[in-house]
Amino acid sequence: MKAPRLLVLASVTTAFFVIFTGSATANRGNDSETVRLLDDCDPVTFNAVLGAGACIGDGDTTFEEFGEALAEGGDHHWRNNPKETTVKRGHGLHLVNRGGEFHTFTKVDSFAAGGCVPELNGPLGLPGRDPAFCGAAFSDPVLAVPAGAESEVPSSALERGHNHFQCMIHPWMTTTVTVRGDR
Secondary structure (H helix, E strand, O other), X not given: OHHHHHHXXXXXXXXXXXXXXXXXXOOHHHOOEEEEEEOOEOHHHHHHHHOOOOOOOOOOEOHHHHHHHHOOOOOOOOEEEOOEEEEEOOOOEEEEEOOOOOEEOEEEOOOOOOOOOHHHHHHHOOOOOOHHHHHHHHHOXXXXXXXXXXXXXXXXXXXXXXXXXXXXXXXXXXXXXXXXXXX
């Protein structure tokens, strides 16, 4: 009788370990990194202004508070984590949208041009992007990441050296990925 109980206990313990440590170690065996796309949108106020489904999260930042934060360079609750990371050449990135809003993870030459939403670029003093560039960013099946979704940036999208990625909606959400090594 004790052997089956120990087996069940060991199985439960192993399952607990895998579930609660798996996300932290995902892709570590092949030197890929996970980038989390984060926000804190309050669904009641965001959906009242932007329309049903704009925010499906459970955040606490109201739409009004979000607007006030634009004057300070963007709301710090809207961010990519990490802001900088390094991967070995030949390895990609794992994206996880932990926020309640849609985000993009778009490769850009620089962060200075801003994003694709004039109402957010204006208060930040950013010029904005070309409409064709924006259309491609929002329709990219890999780098346009709905709330709660995950995606993979293939190694072929990463060049040796510094690669800059930015949300085309929330342009202060940036990550610089450095690719190192010959392989």
